[in-house]
Every structure is written in C-alpha cells, then in structure tokens.
Amino acid sequence: xxxxxxxxxxxxxxxxxxxxxxxxxxxxxxxxxxxxxxxxxxxxxxxxxxxxxxxxxxxxxxxxxxxxxxxxxxxxxxxxxxxxxxxxxxxxxxxxxxxxxxxxxxxxxxxxxxxxxxxxxxxxxxxxxxxxxxxxxxxxxxxxxxxxxxxxxxxxxxxxxxxxxxxxxxxxxxxxxxxxxxxxxxxxxxxxxxxxxxxxxxxxxxxxxxxxxxxxxxxxxxxxxxxxxxxxxxxxxxxxxxxxxxxxxxxxxxxxxxxxxxxxxxxxxxxxxxxxxxxxxxxxxxxxxxxxxxxxxxxxxxxxxxxxxxxxxxxxxxxxxxxxxxxxxxxxxxxxxxxxxxxxxxxxxxxxxxxxxxxxxxxxxxxxxxxxxxxxxxxxxxxxxxxxxxxxxxxxxxxxxxxxxxxxxxxxxxxxxxxxxxxxxxxxxxxxxxxxxxxxxxxxxxxxxxxxxxxxxxxxxxxxxxxxxxxxxxxxxxxxxxxxxxxx
Ligand code: BG6
Numbered sequence: 001x002x003x004x005x006x007x008x009x010x011x012x013x014x015x016x017x018x019x020x021x022x023x024x025x026x027x028x029x030x031x032x033x034x035x036x037x038x039x040x041x042x043x044x045x046x047x048x049x050x051x052x053x054x055x056x057x058x059x060x061x062x063x064x065x066x067x068x069x070x071x072x073x074x075x076x077x078x079x080x081x082x083x084x085x086x087x088x089x090x091x092x093x094x095x096x097x098x099x100x101x102x103x104x105x106x107x108x109x110x111x112x113x114x115x116x117x118x119x120x121x122x123x124x125x126x127x128x129x130x131x132x133x134x135x136x137x138x139x140x141x142x143x144x145x146x147x148x149x150x151x152x153x154x155x156x157x158x159x160x161x162x163x164x165x166x167x168x169x170x171x172x173x174x175x176x177x178x179x180x181x182x183x184x185x186x187x188x189x190x191x192x193x194x195x196x197x198x199x200x201x202x203x204x205x206x207x208x209x210x211x212x213x214x215x216x217x218x219x220x221x222x223x224x225x226x227x228x229x230x231x232x233x234x235x236x237x238x239x240x241x242x243x244x245x246x247x248x249x250x251x252x253x254x255x256x257x258x259x260x261x262x263x264x265x266x267x268x269x270x271x272x273x274x275x276x277x278x279x280x281x282x283x284x285x286x287x288x289x290x291x292x293x294x295x296x297x298x299x300x301x302x303x304x305x306x307x308x309x310x311x312x313x314x315x316x317x318x319x320x321x322x323x324x325x326x327x328x329x330x331x332x333x334x335x336x337x338x339x340x341x342x343x344x345x346x347x348x349x350x351x352x353x354x355x356x357x358x359x360x361x362x363x364x365x366x367x368x369x370x371x372x373x374x375x376x377x378x379x380x381x382x383x384x385x386x387x388x389x390x391x392x393x394x395x396x397x398x399x400x401x402x403x404x405x406x407x408x409x410x411x412x413x414x415x416x417x418x419x420x421x422x423x424x425x426x427x428x429x430x431x432x433x434x435x436x437x438x439x440x441x442x443x444x445x446x447x448x449x450x451x452x453x454x455x456x457x458x459x460x461x462x463x464x465x466x467x468x469x470x471x472x473x474x475x476x477x478x479x480x481x482x483x484x485x486x487x488x
Contacts, residue, residue, distance in 0.1 A: 001119060001408065002460040003079035004072060004415020004432070005365050007126035007171065009055045011418035012085060014062035018101035021091025022046070022131040024139070024185045026055050030424035030439060038422075040181035040188055045135060052441060054419040054426065059435045060445055061416075065109050067447065068416055071433055073116035075453060076460035080118050081364050081411040082109070083126030083171065086152060093130030093148050098155045106156075110163040120164050121364065121411065123228065124153050124212065126171040127421070129185030139185025140176065140201035143282065146208045153212040157219045165224055166408075167216060168300055168364070169209040172230040173257045176201055178323040182421070199279050206260050207287055210294040217294075224297045224408075226362060227261035229254060230322055231301035233348045237310035237327060246311045255356065262299060262357045264292040298408055299357050302365030303392075305332075306345030323422065337369055337428060343391035350399040350407070360406040366392055367413040369420065369428040378448035380434050385452045390467055397464050412456075416447070432456050 009025035027044050029051035036042035088102030113120050129139050137144050176183030184201045216223045234250035236243035259267040307326035319328040320338035332340040368388035372380040399405040414430030426437050432453040437443035458466045
C-alpha cells in the first residue's frame, strides 16, 4: 500500500474546537525554548505570553479535510496514516464517557478516505497526553495512565471496527527515552532518578500497548495491530571491535521496546543492563502473561537516516537527526537541518528488523524536510525531494524484491506540509502539497501540489516501476544530481 503520513497535533489545528481539551503537544512552542520543553527540562503547562504555539492552528486540516483527502486520492493513495487527538475524544483524559463531537470528526475523516478507497492507518497516540493527566498524575510515569489509555483505545476500536483495520498503539515508542515530555508527558522533578522514571513510563506504555492489542483482537480478529519504532541501523565508525560492540549496544536500545511488543518479553540484555544500573521494573500481577500473549501483528517504523557511533571519545563530531545523537558520517550528504541522507541505510534497517522479528514491516515515516520556494503561483519544483524519495524507494524495493522482506506498505512523512515536531517550524517541509503558511503562522493556508505530487502519483500508478526511469516525460527531466546541502 502506498500513501502518506501525518499526526493530529502537527496539522489538525482547531485545538479548542468542539470540546477538545488541552494536550502536551499544544503547549510546545515554536522557538529556542521548544527543545527544553519537549525534553521535559522546562515546564510549560499552559500557553505563556510571548510564545507562538504552532499546534493551535496547524494547517487547519480540521476544516479542510475534504479538500486534503481529495488531493491524496488524486495522487492515488491506497493508505493514509493519521493519528487521533486524544483530547478530542477524552478532553481531560479521565472521563468515563467520550466526547461525541470528537468521534464524529474522525468518523467523517474515515468515511471521506473510504469513499476514495483509501485505507486509514491510525496511530492511537502520536505524542499526545492530556494536560490534565500530566498535571494530576505526571503523565506516563503513573500506572494510572494504562487505564485511561485503554479506555481511549477501546472506544476507538468499538466505534471504528468496520472502518479501520490497521492500528499503531504508540508512535515511536522509543522517543520517550529521548524527549520525555512530548513522548510521555513527563517533566522531571529536582533530584529524581530520571532513568528510573523513564523506564517506569516505558513499562506502563508497553503494558498499555499489550492490553490494547488484546482488546483490539477481541473486538475484531481481523484488526492488524502494529508497534512503531524510530528506527535506524547504527553503524560502527571503524572495524575496531570496541566500535562494533558500541554500535551493537545502540541498536539494542531500540530493540528493547520492539522485543517486548513483538516477542512478548523483556530481552535478557535489557534485564541485565537494568539490574546493573539499579533500575527496577514496576511489574504488576499478570503483566508478564499479558505481554507474552498479546504481541503485535506487524512492525512499523520511521526511517530518516542511519546513525553512527564510536567508542573513541576523540571522535566527537556530531550532527543532528531525529532526536538521536549521532556522529557525522563522512560518506553521507545531509539535509538543511543536518539530518544525514542514507538511502541504502533503509534497506539495511529493513533487513535488520525483518531478520530479527520475522513479521511484516510497514514503513510509516520517511522523507526529506527541506525549505521550499514557491513561484508566483505557489508551485514548487522540489527535485531535491523527488531525488531523496526516489533513492529510498529504490532500496526499499530491493529489500522486498531481492532480499525477500515482507512489507505491507509505505507512507512518506508529512504528505502535506505540516508543523515540524522537532522545531515547531513550518518551513521544514516534507509534503507533496505546499501549504501557504510560515513559521509565524502567517499565510492563506492555500494548498498547491508540488512537482513531487505528480511524481509520486506516477510511482503509485506504476507500483514503483517508474523508479527505474529517471525521465518523466510529462514533467520534464527529473534532475537526479545530489545537491550540496549544508549541515547546521
Ligand atoms: C518523527 C515523528 O520523529 O519525525 C514526527 O514521528 C516528526 O512527528 C518526524 O514530524 C519528522 O521530524 P521533524 O522534527 O522534522 O518534524
């Protein structure tokens, strides 16, 4: 299945419409303080004077969903990944009855997709935590979150059992270790053991994910439930065994979550490591059986770049990436935001995950965040994006055709321009559709297909066969030269 991916908080807007409550994702501002807020270092529990909050309006998908889905259909999407704003359904998070207006909105969105034969792929939680639960119980540090999450998930499964088949329990579940506020609604208190707090939250999310998987399969045995990982192979800087060992350890950090969700138990390396660090797992009666008996049906992941590590402290030239620290790889180009570009790394990552889990994969995020410069008609010639995607898709197809990896689908990230999760910017664009809106929230919100829109339509139409051809006659020649991009 070909398609595109989004997240509620990055594009819906309408943050207080129809009874929606405040969530952690709403209070992450644009600007230099954003990073400290998303990382849980700076407490910002409400809107503050002097800040701009891009999630408040997003790109107003809430009021434009028909037009946007029509454009996705024009590209030939077979699948559309989106998430549910938790606080549209349960505004405070601890209510016993859902907000009908919120459910109705998503029902309308699903119906609109299904009208065009587009299958919704739904992320239950893409970073959202109701602010009421952050303030009263400290987000996922508390076991109480499990009950609130399960009630939320069950409400969705029951209401949409005939409209949605593919579900992801948590977006990038491993993100909570890196950005705990956006990943789990956690702000640290002075002097507390941060690692312990993070592993408590991880355990609670893993238990919640397994409970949701259990209930989902009871409600509709045809449901396909997936986990979701911010994935990337970590390379060793040299063939020195110490470097190789370190790269293995880094990969294991990511495997930890998926091992539990896919294999049904904490991996032994993690148990040993936690024991050495003096971190305890907050087991409750029945957790072990629950995890064991309710594993996921498929493994979904985001892939933006490979990572690089070295055991030698002298090798310390870092570059930015998807919240994961990585050394700069001299063999790779980088985006304008310093994210390195490694198309073969996608094939490597797919093989690594498939070998380990032997379950179908689903690539649910991949893409290039770049500055687009529209002409006077709003049209963007984004050859750099086409080139990035083309290279990744070629390796993805090789992984399927040559290596035999089972792949359910591919949804590129931010198929329509939306707010960046990392920076809160609009100018970091991933879309096939340009949205007229800037970093300060100015612009008409007009949607205009970019050159990549027509290119992707062709890719979908030919099920990827067109990738073998560099020249797309109806578009003119697609320039495949790699642009020199500055790492920042
Ligand atoms: C992933 C997230 O980590 O990366 C998305 O699931 C995010 O929400 C995407 O938008 C790209 O990151 P950024 O910072 O460029 O928006």
